Amino acid sequence: MTEPIARCLGIEEGAPCTDLATITLPVPLCTHHQMQVAMAIVPEMLASAASLAKRAPLPVAVDTQTLRVVTKAQTAQLDLAGVHGARVYFIRNGDRIKIGYTTNLRNRLDALCLRPDAVLLLLEGGKLLEGSLHRHFAQHRVPNTEWFRYVEEIKTYISMKLNGIPIPASRSGHIDETKAQEAVRIAGFHAGPKGEVLVSREGLLQAIRAHAGNGQGVHLADILTTLHQAGLPGYWTVTALREACVAHGIPVERQLKIGRRNRPGIRIDALAPTVG
Template identity: 45%
Template sequence: MTHTPAPTRVADDEGRRCHRDATMSRPVALCHAHGIEVATAIVPELLREHLAAALRGGATAPTARAELVATVRAATVDDLLKGVHDSIVYFIANGGRVKIGYTTNLKSRLGSLALRNDAVLLALHGGPELERALHSHFAEHRNGNTEWFELAPAIFRFIAAQHPQPVASRRASATRPRQRGHADPLFERARALGRPASLRTLQRELGIGQKRAQRLQRLTRGD
């Protein structure tokens, strides 16, 4: 018969080796009494530390993220396309989606995505923290665990609020009835596809007929 020796207890009773049988062997051998003594000494302190960390995170993180999103500053895209620059967060459109990420070389990032300069809908001064805040802010429109988001109305409104309407668009708006410019709910999505988008692209990406695609194409061109 094979004899399995009892694990050596590591606790003391006033300087003498504990003589009671060990009821636990991992991570250390302790009898029931010393196991309770260790738990009552350590667990409350651990619980207090974790509780304090949870309260700090729960109370401040969402507020900090919301404040970061509310105080963003737009950057001039043309200036960023000259080469390496300070960190910015970009909104880059491709089809019916928009990529929200950060970079220090927007020109290179567009090249890696094989997209044109006019795919950039917005650039904001900021880095990884702002990117995470925006990902959280628009989480319901996110495609899985990627940096791509649906071009939802909430994202359009956010983009539009960050910078004034381009001069060319303002001039075109002044020469036609106001309702023609933005009455069509697909107008912003058509603009996000890149200007001027082909009729085939508009029909495919927006799921519309030829006549409506022609109308949107004229609007995005400023005709």
């Protein structure tokens, strides 16, 4: 009979334990042996707890070198054959995502008890890239773990990498003025009060019409891809695009099903009165 696999059900800092239990059956111990186990384990556990307590949180501010490593990272192919070169993975489990590196993705997935479709992104790189990503997304990190909240910023990073969209070497709020001025010269874009790039209502409607064709609607992510290719800076995210549409009186649905995908989008029949 196959012995069942035991798992730890503990939760630390909001993230589930991902290690398989090494003991699957009860082990009764006498008082003498209980003391031996305690003497062997408790000092080490206390030392580990003290180390975590003293560990300084990663800074939210991102230095130039870190940002360069994160933006230049190249995507890698899914490889479940065994040992391979160093890869940094983004593995999702519910509303959490694990960012780590491995040289054997199959073993890592087995250890996490997750399926291959949980891998949302793979990048070429090892510990340097992993550390850079941890610092880059530090504000979303579950403390003292490799798990992060699956927030819009991480979703956008994954989407841009998968779609080959260049990621700007600046965050929202630190606008690249040169790129902004270039985008201003492209039809439909104009400069805001701080030099940021804004999209005109007509520019948005043109992009919506181009994607919708004879269909019933279009996802914001698809529109955003076209606008990025037209020169819209990469710091524009789906959230920013949604806010721009609402500001221009263009109705947006939080979940619009097109094909097999259910994402924020614009329904054409709801748009018709607005287009006028």
